[in-house]
Structure formats: structure tokens, C-alpha cells
Amino acid sequence: MFKEMERSQRDEIVRRFQAETGAKPQANGERYKKGVCPMCGQKSLWIFGDNPWKIQCDKLNSCGYEISAREMYPDVFDNFSKRYAHEMETDSRAIAKAYLREARGFNTAIVNSFTQESYTDFSTKATTPTVRFAMPGDGFWERLIENLESFEQKARFKPGYSYKGLAWQVPDLDASKIKQLWVVEGIFDAIALLHHGIYAISAMSANNFPDHTLKQIYQANHRVELVIALDSDVVGRKSCLKFYEKAREIGFGKVKVAITGNEDDWNDKHLKEAFKPEDIEKYFYNGALLTAKTPIAKAQLMYERNSFNQFYLEFGSRTYWVKVDAEKLNQDKEVEEVEGKEDSKEVVSFKSACTVTQIANCTIDFLYAQQEIGTNEKFYFLNIRTDKNQNKDSFNPKHLGSASEFKTRVMNTVTGAQFTGKTEHLDKIYETKAGSLRDVNTVDFFGYANEVGAYIFKKFAVKNGQVFKINAEEYFELPKQTYIKSTFDMEKFDPAMEYQNTWTDDYFDVYGVKGVAVLAYWLGALFAEQIRAQFGSYPFLELTGDANAGKSSLLRFLWKILGRADYEGQNPNNGSKVGYLRTLAQVGNLPTVMIECEGFNLEDLKTLFDGGYLRTTGQKNMGNKTHMPKFRSALVLSQNERAITEGSRDNQLALLQRLIYVHFDTTRHTPARRKKAQRLETMDMKECSGFLLEALKHENQIMQKLNEVFEGYQDQIMAIPDMNVTRIGLTHGLMLSLLDALAMIIDMPEMLINNTREYICRIASERQTELKQDHPSLEQFWDAFDYLESQGYQVNHSRNDDYLAINLQQFYALCGDLKQPLDDMKTIKKLLPTSIRYKYLEHNKTVNSKYDDPKSLQQGFKAYKSLRCYLFARKSNLKTGS
Known part of the structure; x- marks a missing residue:
């Protein structure tokens, strides 16, 4: 293994791996096995004891889960200043060396042209050590090492320095003696390739064609083969084609393209030890597909590598279905051999045996699968791109299971986009592109998701005090391979990223x-x-x-x-x-x-x-x-x-x-x-x-x-x-x-x-x-009642002294006349059942009032007035009665 760990790191990783997964030591600690895999849930997760850099599931076919120790336990690696404080006493580059060794997988004996510096953001007072590389002229580029959440960017150039047209290269690169030179984006990409015997220069950005540097190299060695090897994202692919043409304009006779074909850069491939001959062959194949001039030329490359008789391909911003008549192609090849036709005729033979039909005027990129926490409802997040427009949106399994459903959804996603293929074509696209998709959890709310222990907002997330920005595909990559996003958006929510205590x-x-x-x-x-x-x-x-x-x-x-x-x-x-x-x-x-x-x-x-x-x-x-x-x-x-x-x-x-x-x-x-x-x-x-x-x-x-x-x-x-x-x-x-x-x-x-x-x-x-008391509004009500009753007003209609019978309409009218303040009747009606001073019994009880009805007396006989009342007991142990 090219990357050695410090013993303290190794011991901490092993300890936490055992504690979190339940893994047990085997072969005297040579391996730690039978940890619970977070992907498949089986006791199949393991690490090497001496160098636990890679954590992986041994169920390769059914699961294949794999993660680096750095991704699983980033805090074990990030505190370089604390861990290497002692070494700094004798080596001024100890922290930078440790960063290059542990975070980037580099042998510092191979690359030694760096210094260790420090950088302070004076607006936030945040400080970090940096690893710095000299740029042509009097410039520099440096990578920040610690406290990255406190800075806007992870790297910086010397203020005022322009690298336009220039490229970084190792100081001892002799262009006159090399046969092949790769042009990559980052300095760490160039250093990673150097570990595998590949010379490279860094353009520093996909938007910077280093024409000045390349012209100097061409003058020193015009026979050198140039390999354009930028990142595989959309910007990188477009720039690869531009760099390819511009390199030819300079005069380079041999120009090729190599790309990883996925989100990994060359440093990532170095960490994953993916530089075997078959790996490099695949990177050049990816580049050849990118530079193919026509759909038929791209189809031929794909057929020769995979031997599929039917497949789809993308060219420009369109999608095609390819059918190859293998029998006819073999017959044509036999005729060529007999008649001694030229090599270029092989293309003609392939064209005659191949049918290329457009099935969409757009390309269909599967970005990730999203699954809602709580409901487990699955969606697929796709990017639909035409010549003029593109848009990202979610597609459910129903959309992806039927050509007609998919066609409607595509038309609804991007103006002018059209899918004219069949369901079998869609099935093949899904099978190829969705098989290795990353699963992203979604939450349908805003803020803290207890399931992942993180705050999920629209543009940023926070976990354990660390801030994470949303990536280009609109989700967050949190530690321990936790991928998540929110499908909810709060209106007018835009907090500042810096704290100002002025209020x-x-x-x-x-x-x-x-x-x-x-x-x-x-x-x-x-x-x-x-x-x-x-x-x-x-x-x-x-x-x-x-x-x-x-x-x-x-x-x-x-x-x-x-x-x-x-x-x-x-x-x-x-x-x-x-x-x-x-x-x-x-x-x-x-x-x-x-x-x-x-x-x-x-x-x-x-x-x-x-x-x-x-x-x-x-x-x-x-x-x-x-x-x-x-x-x-x-x-x-x-x-x-x-x-x-x-x-x-x-x-x-x-x-x-x-x-x-x-x-x-x-x-x-x-x-x-x-x-x-x-x-x-x-x-x-x-x-x-x-x-x-x-x-x-x-x-x-x-x-x-x-x-x-x-x-x-x-x-x-x-x-x-x-x-x-x-x-x-x-x-x-x-x-x-x-x-x-x-x-x-x-x-x-x-x-x-x-x-x-x-x-x-x-x-x-x-x-x-x-x-221990009634609600204040109810206290006010009973105070008014007690006062009126003590003054002889007819507010209690009960004939039994143990009970109260109150007609609210009469009581409120009397209080109004006597200017006794009360809360509104609607509120009091809600509160009366909670009464403590007098126990509530029931309401709408018909009561024969103990007070004479004036109308009855006028008719010559004594009667009691019937009223609907709220009924209360003066003592807590009394039951309904009046």
C-alpha cells in the first residue's frame, strides 16, 4: 500500500471501526472483520489492521460497499497542526508533508518543490497552515489544510497574480527528453500522475489554455505526444475539445484525450490505485469517444470495444440507437481481405452494416437516486440537455418504465426536448446509467434532520459545527458517505454566513x-x-x-x-x-x-x-x-x-x-x-x-x-x-x-x-x-359573580344553596349595566368547564328559577321562571342537581 498511516491514526481508526461496526480482530489483529456494513446490513465489513486505509464489504457482487478511512473518520486526519506540533520543532514543513502524504497519498520524496505557509482570513480571524507551490513568474498557488469551513475557498493564488496562458510544472521537467506529456487541471493531479511515471503539467483551470507554456514545450520537443486530460465534468469535457483543437493549432502532431469518465479526478484515481494498464486504456477510450467526429465513428469505437449488436450512444446533445448487422460486417471484412482493400474501407464496411437512429433530441443524464426519509419513496434526479437548454428534475419509476410517460415528462422538463424512442431503448439507458447511481436521502422539511444529525437548508448544511455547501448536483455530501438534500424551501430564507454582533x-x-x-x-x-x-x-x-x-x-x-x-x-x-x-x-x-x-x-x-x-x-x-x-x-x-x-x-x-x-x-x-x-x-x-x-x-x-x-x-x-x-x-x-x-x-x-x-x-x-387558580379571565368572572351575589342581585337561579345556576345572557347584561369588566362570552364559555372556585357540572340545563316570574304573578298565581343555565357546585364533592 503506497500510503502509510501514523500509528496514532491507525489505532484510532481501528478503535472506532470496532466500536461502531462491531468488528472483531482476526489473525492477531492482521484484519478486523464481521463489522456491520451500512449498505447491506450484513456482518461483512472489514479493514486491514496494519494499514486500515480502505474500509470495504467483502460481499463484492451483492454489495461492494467501499469507503476510505479519511471519508469515514475525517476528524482523525484533519487536525494536522495538533498531531504534528512536535515534528514542527525540527521540520518547518512537517504539517505540509503530512497533508500531502495522508490526504493526497503522495510520496514527498517524489515531489519536493513545496513550502509550508499559513493563511489568515482577517474578516473571520480564521487561520490555517497551507502547502504552497511556486507558479511561473513571481506567483504562487496554495492549498488550505485546516478549518476549511471557515474559508470561502479551499485554495488561493497570490493576490494580483495572473496565470493566464501559463501552467505549473515540476521544476526538473525536461520537455526535450519526454515522449508523452499530459495536460491536467490541478497541481495535485499532475503530482498524482508523476507517481505512475506520467509527466504532466497543470493548467490550473479548465478555462485556462496554457498556450504560452505549451509553445515553449513545443519548441523544445515538437515530437512529444500531448494528452489533454482535464476533469470529466461538463466544463472539463467542453474544454478538452477546445484544448485539443488549440494544441493542434500550435503544431503538435500527436494529440490525444484521456478522461476518467466519472467524478473522480487523477488524484482520486491515484488514491484508489486505478492506474493499471487496463485502467489507462479505458481513460484513452473515454477520450476517443469524446473526440469522435460523427455518431457513426463513435458507434464504431463502442462496437469494437464491447461487441454489442444494439446499444445507445450520445453525440452532441442528442441520443441515438445503434443496430449492427454482425453477419454482414463479417462478410464485408472477408471481401476486404480477399480484395486487399485499404484500411479506410473498414469504416465504409461498418457504415453499411450499421444503422444509427435518433431517439431523442437531448441527452439524458442520471445524476442520483433520491429517497425520502420516512416514506422511502424513490425518485431519480435527471438532467435533460438539448442544444439550447437544460434542466434538472425528478422522475419517478412510472416515468422511467414507459416510453410514453417518459416522453411527456421530458417535454415538461425542458422546452423543446423530445424523446421518440421505444420503451426497450429507455430500459437500456436506465440499465446503463442507473446501475451505479449514488443514493441521496431527501427530507420534506427544512432544518435539523435527526436521522443524519445534520441541519439541511437550501444552500448549506451543518453537521457537528461544520458547514457544507451544496454541490453542483444540488445535494450535500456529509461525512461517512451521507448524501442528503431537502425538497422543501422556506420563503425569504437567506441567512448570512458571517456573524456580526452589532445588534x-x-x-x-x-x-x-x-x-x-x-x-x-x-x-x-x-x-x-x-x-x-x-x-x-x-x-x-x-x-x-x-x-x-x-x-x-x-x-x-x-x-x-x-x-x-x-x-x-x-x-x-x-x-x-x-x-x-x-x-x-x-x-x-x-x-x-x-x-x-x-x-x-x-x-x-x-x-x-x-x-x-x-x-x-x-x-x-x-x-x-x-x-x-x-x-x-x-x-x-x-x-x-x-x-x-x-x-x-x-x-x-x-x-x-x-x-x-x-x-x-x-x-x-x-x-x-x-x-x-x-x-x-x-x-x-x-x-x-x-x-x-x-x-x-x-x-x-x-x-x-x-x-x-x-x-x-x-x-x-x-x-x-x-x-x-x-x-x-x-x-x-x-x-x-x-x-x-x-x-x-x-x-x-x-x-x-x-x-x-x-x-x-x-x-x-x-x-x-x-x-392552583382559575384562568385570569375566569377569576375575573367569578369575582364579578361573587360581588353581584353579595349585593343581592339575582344572578344565581338555583333553589339549592349548594349549587349555582347562572344564565350567561342575563349575567352579562347585568354586568354591562353595572360596568363590571368581563372577557368576551365566547372565551368564558371555553373556560367555564375548567373552573376551580366552583366545580362545573353541566350547561344548557333548564332550571326553574327561585325568583318569581313577574308575568305569572300578574295572572294571579305563583310560578318560577324557566331558564337555561350553566350549573356549578359550591363544594367539590357535589354532583349534578339544583
């Missing part, structure tokens, strides 16, 4: 301790799934406020620091139940804000406290499988009045125990604070939305902090006098813990932190007290 002073002054408490909750919402996994649940937040108290402005700003503009929340009353349930399923580890919830039944939301299932629907198939989306978010209720749930007092208490309650008023409003509030409202989102990424980068530290302090804070809440509800200890203990976590992200004055702690303890105590 916190204004925020603290405008919103005070209540604003800090809400911000701590908002931070915790970004880790709601992890918190539920660790502590069992995550609280709801209820925000209420007086008129013009600033509650809506606060929510809009909090969304702004997460990168969502012009948004407050969604009113559940404006749509169907299915609609708001879908809203609750749209995000993971982001808040879900429901505004103006008055009149909305909150009964179904209690199970979301533990991250329960939202609803059950049948999958669109003939089976019995169902889809049950989970609540992955944090629930915020924002309205003018307190939350109310229908049903018994137990239901009301169950909701109240889950709520953190914060009420805003206007007591802090001053002209100076109003100006600061306006600054927050008009602040550009780029100035503050870096908060999201800053928080997610500290995921591990935040969860560690919560684990360290939660138990102590929970005990502190439970130590409050008369506190006996453990759920209040959980919810408000978490709030105190999140305040400590917030202080890790944002600098806050110690006094503000202490005052916020006191506030959280106070609202915990208030919640405990409230659980």
Missing part, C-alpha cells in the same frame, strides 16, 4: 430581561430535537402583549437573526386543520410561530411537547403503510390574550405546565428606546442573520453546557417555595440553562444575566401559583 446592545436595552429570556428560548429552538432526546421534552413559549407593546416587532426581528425576512408567524385560523398541521411539520430545530390563536383549539398540541407525531396518512400505494410526520420544531404561541384549551381543567393544566409565559407591556417605552427599536426594525438582515450559523457551529459546546448545568437549575426551580410541579422545574430549568448557553454566543453584562435569571425564577413561581 445586541440595542436589543438588550429595548426588550430588557423579557427579551433576553425569549432570545434564550429562540436559541434553544435551534437544538429542540437534541434537547428532547436528552431531557425528554422542549417547552412551548407563549407571548402576549398590550397594544403597541412591540411583540410583533420582536418576533420579526428574531426571525431576521435566523435569516428569514418580513415574517412573524402563521395564523392557524386562516386555513384548514390539515394546513396548520403541515406548517408544524415544515421545519426541524427552527421555531414554529402561531399568531392570533384566539379561538383556536390548542388541545391537539400538548403531545408536541415531547416531539410526538402530528398526524397519520396513508401512503400512495396499494399497501397498508402509513406516513406519520413528527413534530421537530419548537412551538411559539403569540396572541393578545392568554392561551385557552377546551375541555376539562386537567386539559387546561396540562397545557399551562408546558408553557413558558412572557407578557410584554409599554413600561419600558421611551423616545430613546423607540429610536433603537427602529434601528432594529430597519437593520439589514446581513448584519444580524449570521447568528444562526454562529449558533449551529457551537452545537456541541451548547449541548455540553446544557448537560453540565441543567440538573442544578432544575433543583433551583424546584426549591422555590410551594413549587411541586416537576414539569415547571423541567421547563424553567431548561430556560436558565439556555441563558448560560446564550452567554457563550453573545456577550452580555453580568447584571443583565442575573436579572434575567431572577425573572425566569419569578415566572416559574407565578406559573405554580396559577396552576
Whole structure:
């Protein structure tokens, strides 16, 4: 094996491989076998003990899973500065050497023309060692080694340097003495080829034809064979053809093309040890196909290599079906041999025996297969390309199983695209292109996917604090061969990638301790799934406020620091139940804000406290499988009045125990604070939305902090006098813990932190007290009733002193006359079944009032007025009766 590992790396990889897969040592540790394969699920994964660079499944035919140790355990390799600090004392290039050796698979004795430098991004203060190579003139190119998530690019040129027309080459390359020279894109590609006896120069980019360098080489050796060997992506293929023609214009008589044919570059092939003679032959074959002048010429190349009588080929931006009459072709060859025809006649023979028919005016590229987590519904992501247009879209198995279905889908994907082939042609394209597709998982929500432990957004993902950009094929490549994307897109979501702390002073002054408490909750919402996994649940937040108290402005700003503009929340009353349930399923580890919830039944939301299932629907198939989306978010209720749930007092208490309650008023409003509030409202989102990424980068530290302090804070809440509800200890203990976590992200004055702690303890105590009382609106109702009854007003129609019978219409009319304040009757009707002061029994009970009916007295006899009343017991042990 060409790549040796450090013993510390080897031991760590073996240890983690055993721990994660269950593998066991064999032959005194020569191999570690019977690990569980993540692809097939069998105990067939193994590694070499001495050099565990490659992790592979031994079921080669049925599975063939393979991954490098670097891909599986990137953290074992990346911290070069720490691992080679001692070596740096005696070797100034120790880190660069280790990077080239371990990450690139190079023997530094073969390539020695590099230096070790360092680079600092002064906007982020991030620093990394680099490996630097000199470029022609006074330029350089360097590859960054560590902390790559902190930089916009992985490599850089000397500022102001132009490499146009130039190529990098090893210093001792003598062009006059070589027979063949490859032109590749990257410096590491050129070095990789050198390890296999192939001389190469680096054009540095597929867009840079190094004409100046090549003209010098041509003058030194005009007989050298030139091999254009750029990357195999779309840009690389196009540039190969351009380079090929331009090289001929310079005068090179022998020019060939070699490409890998897949996403690997030459450094990748070097790491995979794919430079055997048959491998190189295939790379030249791929290049010959690329440079074929006509469809028939390409068909002949493919037939001579594979001997298929029927196959498809792509030429330009079109797809053809080829049929070869082998018997006729053999007959023509025999005639040629007898008549001694020229070699060029072989092409004529092939043309006469071959039929090439266009089956599509486009090419069909299978990019990857995507499977939705939860439903396992499979789609294929294709790129359809014509001469003028291209577009990527998903195709389901039904589209790919029928030529007519496929034709319709293609026409719907790209304007002007057309498929005229048969189903058998489509089957062959699918068989060839889909067999080795990469499986990409998809999620139909936005944010944290617990299944992969990563945050999945539209343009970037975050896992273990590391940021990943979306690739050209619109999915994320996460560690351990995890490929994933989201099929959901949040409107107006565009957070900044850099954190700017220019808003916190204004925020603290405008919103005070209540604003800090809400911000701590908002931070915790970004880790709601992890918190539920660790502590069992995550609280709801209820925000209420007086008129013009600033509650809506606060929510809009909090969304702004997460990168969502012009948004407050969604009113559940404006749509169907299915609609708001879908809203609750749209995000993971982001808040879900429901505004103006008055009149909305909150009964179904209690199970979301533990991250329960939202609803059950049948999958669109003939089976019995169902889809049950989970609540992955944090629930915020924002309205003018307190939350109310229908049903018994137990239901009301169950909701109240889950709520953190914060009420805003206007007591802090001053002209100076109003100006600061306006600054927050008009602040550009780029100035503050870096908060999201800053928080997610500290995921591990935040969860560690919560684990360290939660138990102590929970005990502190439970130590409050008369506190006996453990759920209040959980919810408000978490709030105190999140305040400590917030202080890790944002600098806050110690006094503000202490005052916020006191506030959280106070609202915990208030919640405990409230659980022993009626809802404030109901307390107001009973206070009015007791007052009116004590003053002799006819508000209780029950003839039994143990019971109350109240006609709400009469009671409200009387309160109105006497200017007794009450909440609206609709709200009170919802609250009455939860009554504590007087036990609720029933409503719409017909009661014969104990008060005389004036109309009956006028008719000469005594009678009682019949009224429909709400019935209550003055004592908790009484049953229905009046």
C-alpha cells in the first residue's frame, strides 16, 4: 500500500471501526472483520489492521460497499497542526508533508518543490497552515489544510497574480527528453500522475489554455505526444475539445484525450490505485469517444470495444440507437481481405452494416437516486440537455418504465426536448446509467434532520459545527458517505454566513430581561430535537402583549437573526386543520410561530411537547403503510390574550405546565428606546442573520453546557417555595440553562444575566401559583359573580344553596349595566368547564328559577321562571342537581 498511516491514526481508526461496526480482530489483529456494513446490513465489513486505509464489504457482487478511512473518520486526519506540533520543532514543513502524504497519498520524496505557509482570513480571524507551490513568474498557488469551513475557498493564488496562458510544472521537467506529456487541471493531479511515471503539467483551470507554456514545450520537443486530460465534468469535457483543437493549432502532431469518465479526478484515481494498464486504456477510450467526429465513428469505437449488436450512444446533445448487422460486417471484412482493400474501407464496411437512429433530441443524464426519509419513496434526479437548454428534475419509476410517460415528462422538463424512442431503448439507458447511481436521502422539511444529525437548508448544511455547501448536483455530501438534500424551501430564507454582533446592545436595552429570556428560548429552538432526546421534552413559549407593546416587532426581528425576512408567524385560523398541521411539520430545530390563536383549539398540541407525531396518512400505494410526520420544531404561541384549551381543567393544566409565559407591556417605552427599536426594525438582515450559523457551529459546546448545568437549575426551580410541579422545574430549568448557553454566543453584562435569571425564577413561581387558580379571565368572572351575589342581585337561579345556576345572557347584561369588566362570552364559555372556585357540572340545563316570574304573578298565581343555565357546585364533592 503506497500510503502509510501514523500509528496514532491507525489505532484510532481501528478503535472506532470496532466500536461502531462491531468488528472483531482476526489473525492477531492482521484484519478486523464481521463489522456491520451500512449498505447491506450484513456482518461483512472489514479493514486491514496494519494499514486500515480502505474500509470495504467483502460481499463484492451483492454489495461492494467501499469507503476510505479519511471519508469515514475525517476528524482523525484533519487536525494536522495538533498531531504534528512536535515534528514542527525540527521540520518547518512537517504539517505540509503530512497533508500531502495522508490526504493526497503522495510520496514527498517524489515531489519536493513545496513550502509550508499559513493563511489568515482577517474578516473571520480564521487561520490555517497551507502547502504552497511556486507558479511561473513571481506567483504562487496554495492549498488550505485546516478549518476549511471557515474559508470561502479551499485554495488561493497570490493576490494580483495572473496565470493566464501559463501552467505549473515540476521544476526538473525536461520537455526535450519526454515522449508523452499530459495536460491536467490541478497541481495535485499532475503530482498524482508523476507517481505512475506520467509527466504532466497543470493548467490550473479548465478555462485556462496554457498556450504560452505549451509553445515553449513545443519548441523544445515538437515530437512529444500531448494528452489533454482535464476533469470529466461538463466544463472539463467542453474544454478538452477546445484544448485539443488549440494544441493542434500550435503544431503538435500527436494529440490525444484521456478522461476518467466519472467524478473522480487523477488524484482520486491515484488514491484508489486505478492506474493499471487496463485502467489507462479505458481513460484513452473515454477520450476517443469524446473526440469522435460523427455518431457513426463513435458507434464504431463502442462496437469494437464491447461487441454489442444494439446499444445507445450520445453525440452532441442528442441520443441515438445503434443496430449492427454482425453477419454482414463479417462478410464485408472477408471481401476486404480477399480484395486487399485499404484500411479506410473498414469504416465504409461498418457504415453499411450499421444503422444509427435518433431517439431523442437531448441527452439524458442520471445524476442520483433520491429517497425520502420516512416514506422511502424513490425518485431519480435527471438532467435533460438539448442544444439550447437544460434542466434538472425528478422522475419517478412510472416515468422511467414507459416510453410514453417518459416522453411527456421530458417535454415538461425542458422546452423543446423530445424523446421518440421505444420503451426497450429507455430500459437500456436506465440499465446503463442507473446501475451505479449514488443514493441521496431527501427530507420534506427544512432544518435539523435527526436521522443524519445534520441541519439541511437550501444552500448549506451543518453537521457537528461544520458547514457544507451544496454541490453542483444540488445535494450535500456529509461525512461517512451521507448524501442528503431537502425538497422543501422556506420563503425569504437567506441567512448570512458571517456573524456580526452589532445588534445586541440595542436589543438588550429595548426588550430588557423579557427579551433576553425569549432570545434564550429562540436559541434553544435551534437544538429542540437534541434537547428532547436528552431531557425528554422542549417547552412551548407563549407571548402576549398590550397594544403597541412591540411583540410583533420582536418576533420579526428574531426571525431576521435566523435569516428569514418580513415574517412573524402563521395564523392557524386562516386555513384548514390539515394546513396548520403541515406548517408544524415544515421545519426541524427552527421555531414554529402561531399568531392570533384566539379561538383556536390548542388541545391537539400538548403531545408536541415531547416531539410526538402530528398526524397519520396513508401512503400512495396499494399497501397498508402509513406516513406519520413528527413534530421537530419548537412551538411559539403569540396572541393578545392568554392561551385557552377546551375541555376539562386537567386539559387546561396540562397545557399551562408546558408553557413558558412572557407578557410584554409599554413600561419600558421611551423616545430613546423607540429610536433603537427602529434601528432594529430597519437593520439589514446581513448584519444580524449570521447568528444562526454562529449558533449551529457551537452545537456541541451548547449541548455540553446544557448537560453540565441543567440538573442544578432544575433543583433551583424546584426549591422555590410551594413549587411541586416537576414539569415547571423541567421547563424553567431548561430556560436558565439556555441563558448560560446564550452567554457563550453573545456577550452580555453580568447584571443583565442575573436579572434575567431572577425573572425566569419569578415566572416559574407565578406559573405554580396559577396552576392552583382559575384562568385570569375566569377569576375575573367569578369575582364579578361573587360581588353581584353579595349585593343581592339575582344572578344565581338555583333553589339549592349548594349549587349555582347562572344564565350567561342575563349575567352579562347585568354586568354591562353595572360596568363590571368581563372577557368576551365566547372565551368564558371555553373556560367555564375548567373552573376551580366552583366545580362545573353541566350547561344548557333548564332550571326553574327561585325568583318569581313577574308575568305569572300578574295572572294571579305563583310560578318560577324557566331558564337555561350553566350549573356549578359550591363544594367539590357535589354532583349534578339544583
